[in-house]
Amino acid sequence: MPKTPPRTTSSPRPAKSELDHSRLSHLLGFQTSLAHVKLQKAFFSSMKDLDLRPVEFAILVLLAYNDKANQQNLCRSLSLSAPRLALVLDRLQERGLLSRERSDTDRRAHHVVLTAEGRRLALEAERLSHGMEEDILAPLSQGERQILGELLAKIVRGARA
Amino acid sequence: MPKTPPRTTSSPRPAKSELDHSRLSHLLGFQTSLAHVKLQKAFFSSMKDLDLRPVEFAILVLLAYNDKANQQNLCRSLSLSAPRLALVLDRLQERGLLSRERSDTDRRAHHVVLTAEGRRLALEAERLSHGMEEDILAPLSQGERQILGELLAKIVRGARA
DNA sequence: TATTGTTATACTCTATAACTATA
DNA sequence: TATAGTTATAGAGTATAACAATA
Numbered sequence: 001m002p003k004t005p006p007r008t009t010s011s012p013r014p015a016k017s018e019l020d021h022s023r024l025s026h027l028l029g030f031q032t033s034l035a036h037v038k039l040q041k042a043f044f045s046s047m048k049d050l051d052l053r054p055v056e057f058a059i060l061v062l063l064a065y066n067d068k069a070n071q072q073n074l075c076r077s078l079s080l081s082a083p084r085l086a087l088v089l090d091r092l093q094e095r096g097l098l099s100r101e102r103s104d105t106d107r108r109a110h111h112v113v114l115t116a117e118g119r120r121l122a123l124e125a126e127r128l129s130h131g132m133e134e135d136i137l138a139p140l141s142q143g144e145r146q147i148l149g150e151l152l153a154k155i156v157r158g159a160r161a
Numbered sequence: 162m163p164k165t166p167p168r169t170t171s172s173p174r175p176a177k178s179e180l181d182h183s184r185l186s187h188l189l190g191f192q193t194s195l196a197h198v199k200l201q202k203a204f205f206s207s208m209k210d211l212d213l214r215p216v217e218f219a220i221l222v223l224l225a226y227n228d229k230a231n232q233q234n235l236c237r238s239l240s241l242s243a244p245r246l247a248l249v250l251d252r253l254q255e256r257g258l259l260s261r262e263r264s265d266t267d268r269r270a271h272h273v274v275l276t277a278e279g280r281r282l283a284l285e286a287e288r289l290s291h292g293m294e295e296d297i298l299a300p301l302s303q304g305e306r307q308i309l310g311e312l313l314a315k316i317v318r319g320a321r322a
Numbered sequence: 323t324a325t326t327g328t329t330a331t332a333c334t335c336t337a338t339a340a341c342t343a344t345a
Numbered sequence: 346t347a348t349a350g351t352t353a354t355a356g357a358g359t360a361t362a363a364c365a366a367t368a
Contacts (some may be wrong), residue, residue: 108366336358
């Protein structure tokens, strides 16, 4: 008979008609996935005027602060596959937000660079992004937000204890 | 000219050939999305023998600890759309892991109930899930893991400060 | 040979509307 | 009229293999 470990969170009783999650709540993957749904909604409602999806936003902001980024860099930074990135870049390029320029030092690689309009939009979007998650983070104090960000960053960075 | 707030994390210098993420790191949505990629990989490698995807796992475990769950309950608990849930349940039902039974009190609703095999698999999967994220969480102390889980749970629960 | 990037394909997930059967 | 669930469809995300050009 498999040992049943104690409940990890203390939810006195689930709200009426709702289900008891206590056997899932030990999984960070479960929590991050639900949190992510909320954060995505906030993102889309903030960015709808700029018509930017999360990946597109991230690419523009990365490019605004990184010269000479090639597609490999972007793939690794955003955990994207190369084919996926190529398609996203196609769309941004069609919108006139960036261009791909062959590197002189390694003619296999493309530097991805923002156009003037791309840079303008990147900065506008970055400005908008501050406060974007305010409603979602309302249950947390400023200190808690800080800690949460740092703990997640540690996981993303990975490795060693 | 838009104000450029200070960098939120202190990454002295990005590793060579990698990009500076400091203008994205203030966004929880960015961190959770990258963390989630890692957690997903860990999930699939742990669960591949049981052939369970994250949603399927979550449904089985919820059902193992909640009698009389209907599809609305499951949708709300897992942030799934009703059409999506119906498809996932179809697959689990075809595998003989659960059945849908019309409620006597409201004949529109279906109670979703595990078969004996479904319950066996649910408990097996739950057992496997402890330790599943160990490698990913290695950078965090036990206390940090606890805190991270609680902060995410607060966000998921939502509302009031 | 290995690497950068592209194309093509197939599968999963998500969102929506239209439908049925019950209430 | 509203709710529980289903079906169908289109869009977006992901994974993989095969390819061209360059190193």
